[in-house]
Amino acid sequence: MAHFDLDKLSSTPMYICEESILEKNLLLMQRIQNESGAKIILALKGFAMWSTFDLVGKYLQGCTASGLHEAKLAREIMNKEVHTYSPAFKDDEIDEIARISDDIVFNSPTQFHRYYERVKTINPNITVSLRVNPEYSSSPVDLYNPCGVFSRLGTTIDNFDASIVSKLDGLNFHALCEQNVDALEGVLAAFEEKFAHYIDQMKYVNFGGGHHITRVDYDVDRLIEVIRAFKARHNNITVYLEPGEAVGWQTGYLVASVLDIMHNGMNLAILDTSAEAHMPDTLAMPYRAMVRNSGEAGEKAYTYRLGGNTCLAGDIMGDYSFDMPLNIGDKIVFEDQIHYTFVKNTTFNGIKLPALALLTKESKLNVIHEFGYEDYKNRLS
Numbered sequence: 535m536a537h538f539d540l541d542k543l544s545s546t547p548m549y550i551c552e553e554s555i556l557e558k559n560l561l562l563m564q565r566i567q568n569e570s571g572a573k574i575i576l577a578l579k580g581f582a583m584w585s586t587f588d589l590v591g592k593y594l595q596g597c598t599a600s601g602l603h604e605a606k607l608a609r610e611i612m613n614k615e616v617h618t619y620s621p622a623f624k625d626d627e628i629d630e631i632a633r634i635s636d637d638i639v640f641n642s643p644t645q646f647h648r649y650y651e652r653v654k655t656i657n658p659n660i661t662v663s664l665r666v667n668p669e670y671s672s673s674p675v676d677l678y679n680p681c682g683v684f685s686r687l688g689t690t691i692d693n694f695d696a697s698i699v700s701k702l703d704g705l706n707f708h709a710l711c712e713q714n715v716d717a718l719e720g721v722l723a724a725f726e727e728k729f730a731h732y733i734d735q736m737k738y739v740n741f742g743g744g745h746h747i748t749r750v751d752y753d754v755d756r757l758i759e760v761i762r763a764f765k766a767r768h769n770n771i772t773v774y775l776e777p778g779e780a781v782g783w784q785t786g787y788l789v790a791s792v793l794d795i796m797h798n799g800m801n802l803a804i805l806d807t808s809a810e811a812h813m814p815d816t817l818a819m820p821y822r823a824m825v826r827n828s829g830e831a832g833e834k835a836y837t838y839r840l841g842g843n844t845c846l847a848g849d850i851m852g853d854y855s856f857d858m859p860l861n862i863g864d865k866i867v868f869e870d871q872i873h874y875t876f877v878k879n880t881t882f883n884g885i886k887l888p889a890l891a892l893l894t895k896e897s898k899l900n901v902i903h904e905f906g907y908e909d910y911k912n913r914l915s
């Protein structure tokens with residue numbers, strides 16, 4: 535693993551992705567592809583650090599995009615398979631999407647009827663798929679449950695239009711969020727039961743994302759078995775997985791600095807980052823980010839509430855304890871902040887976006903992109 539002394543960082547906040555860990559994640563996915571026969575593509579929604587796409591493209595088959603901008607990035611930078619899905623495509627974007635995609639996924643029969651001929655005329659080689667809703671999910675939170683009640687994501691069996699089946703190359707579902715293979719098995723059973731009629735008329739089935747493949751307790755061997763068995767049941771049909779989070783999982787961190795220490799009933803530390811702007815899932819999911827060398831409140835000698843440098847009262851990372859008192863200038867390292875962070879960042883309150891850096895296999899820190907005032911200004915008018 536690479537080593538770098540974070541105290542030497544000249545500027546914070548900064549996301550640092552470790553190339554060696556990213557490659558380790560990709561190697562595991564390569565093994566899954568080799569042993570199961572599935573194809574894995576990167577969901578840009580969760581991880582879009584395109585300076586790493588040469589490396590990602592060495593192991594994965596391409597990208598899955600949720601609309602025009604992600605599709606353009608996938609085509610421009612990785613230039614392997616581009617699969618594009620959107621809850622709804624638009625008249626002024628569909629032609630370019632058709633030109634640059636290898637596969638297009640419609641969310642509803644209405645969208646299929648609206649755009650199928652147009653897309654095929656522009657790109658006769660494009661494959662066409664429908665996202666279905668298997669109406670089964672054990673997703674842990676409603677915010678991230680694509681199969682919740684009244685979900686707009688995918689077509690239920692009741693809304694399925696059998697008249698389009700002969701024109702479809704594939705079916706997609708996406709129903710998981712940070713889950714193990716047992717959850718996939720549940721979804722797969724529901725999917726096969728509901729759509730049994732149609733699966734064998736397809737060239738491929740896409741199992742979506744949410745497979746927490748690179749988490750230490752993920753049952754990789756079982757996943758390989760499940761995919762192999764599915765392929766065996768369905769004439770060796772092509773299977774795709776499109777993880778986002780699992781690619782970026784635990785590949786790096788967000789480094790911030792302590793700007794001030796206060797006391798108001800408890801110790802408070804103000805950092806040069808923001809939960810709201812730079813770690814949004816800590817508030818939305820919500821979850822508690824791990825901080826390097828810290829414990830729960832009260833566990834170590836000195837407890838602080840860590841807060842962001844915005845004027846939002848709730849811009850708080852949580853209460854953490856340390857062996858030594860914090861001092862102004864100390865670095866605070868939030869672990870595992872590479873997926874679903876910079877893809878969601880905002881310039882709320884004008885706070886500076888964290889720089890993006892890659893720690894190479896040779897332990898060289900490559901600061902790839904620094905942000906400033908122009909990034910804030912250019913998003914406003």
Ligand SMILES: *Cc1c(COP(=O)(O)O)cnc(C)c1O
Pocket residue numbers: 577579580598619708710711712742743744745776777778779780
């Ligand atoms: C979000 C999403 C993914 C990736 O999900 P992860 O949880 O990041 O693996 C894949 N496919 C679709 C359709 C998605 O919406």
